[in-house]
Amino acid sequence: MKALIVIDVQKDYFENGNFPLEGALQASEQTKKILENFRSLHLPVIHIQHISLQEEAIFFKPYTEGAEIHPNVKPIDGEIVITKYSPNSFIKTNLQKHLQKYEVNELVICGMMTHMCVDATVRAAKDFGYQCTLIADACATRELEFSGKKATAQEVQTAFLSALSYYYAEIKTTEEYLQANNK
Template sequence: MKALIVVDIQNDYFEGGTMVLDGALEASEKAKQIIDKFRNDRLPVIHIQHIALSPDATFFLPYTKGAEFHPNVKPEGGEIVITKYYPNSFLKTDLQKYLQKLEVKELVICGMMTHMCIDATTRAAKDLGYECTLIGDACATRELEISGIKVVSQEVHAAFLSALDYYYANVTTANDYLTAN
C-alpha cells in the first residue's frame, strides 16, 4: 500500500506569514491535486504539522494562525495528523507506527521546506525502507545564504531535489504523477 505524506503546509509559509517561502501558493495547489487523487483512490493521507518548541522560534508558534494548515490542504475527517518538533517527520513521532499499522511500503511526499523538512523526511523514509516518490513542484523553499553568498530559492530547490532524486526518491511533477497513476 502507498500513503501520501503532506509535510508542513502551514500558514506561516504563505503571504502574511512569518517565514514566507517562494512559490508556496503554487506548491500548495499542486499538493492539493495529489491529495485529491489519494482521497478519490481511498488511500491514506497523512498530514504533518510542525510546532515550534524553541523559545527563540519566530514561526509555527503553538496556538497561532501561522501554525495552522493552509486552507488548500486542510485535513478531512479520518485523515491522520502528526505533530512534529524536528525537521525529520519520523523523529519522536508516531508516523512510523501508523505506516506499519497500515502496511504502507511506498510513500508519496510533498510539502515544505524542500531544503529542510522535505529533505530530512525523505532521507529518513528511505533509510527506514520505504520506496519514495517526491512531488517536486508540490514543494517550496526560500533563498539561503552562507559565507555571504546568497543562493536563490530556485537553485536551493533544484539542488535538493536533484540530490534526493539520485537515491532517496523518484522526483517527479504533480502532472506526471497524476498522468502515470
C-alpha cells in the same frame, strides 16, 4: 500500499505569514491535486504539522494562526495529523506506527521546506526502507545564504531535488505523477 505524506503546509509559510517561502501558494495548489487523487482512491493520507517549542522561534509557534495547516490542504475526517517538533517527521512521532498499521511500503511526499523538513523526512523514509516519490512542484523553499554567498530559492530547489533523486526518491511533477497513476 501507498500513502501520501503532506509536510508542514502551514500558514506561516505563505504571504503575510511569519516565514514566507517562494512559491508556497503554487506548491499548495499542486499538493491539493495530489491530495484529491489520494482521497478519490481511498489511500492513506498523513498530514505533518510542525510546532516550534523554542522560545526564540519566529514561526509555527503553538496556538498561533501561522501554525495552522493551510486551507488548500486542510485535513478531512479520517486523515491523520501528526505533530512534530524537529525537521525529520519520524523523530519522536508515531509516523512509523501509522505506516506500519496500513502496511505502507511506498510514500508520495509533498510539502515545505524542500531543503529542511522535506529533505530530512525523505532521507529518513528511504533509510526505513520506503520507496519514495517526491512531487517537485508540490514543494517550496526559500533563498539561502552561506559564507556571504546567496542561492536563489530556485537554485536551492534544484540542488536538493537533484541530490534526493540520486538515491533517495523518484522526483516527479504533479502532472507526471497523476498521469502515471490514473491509467
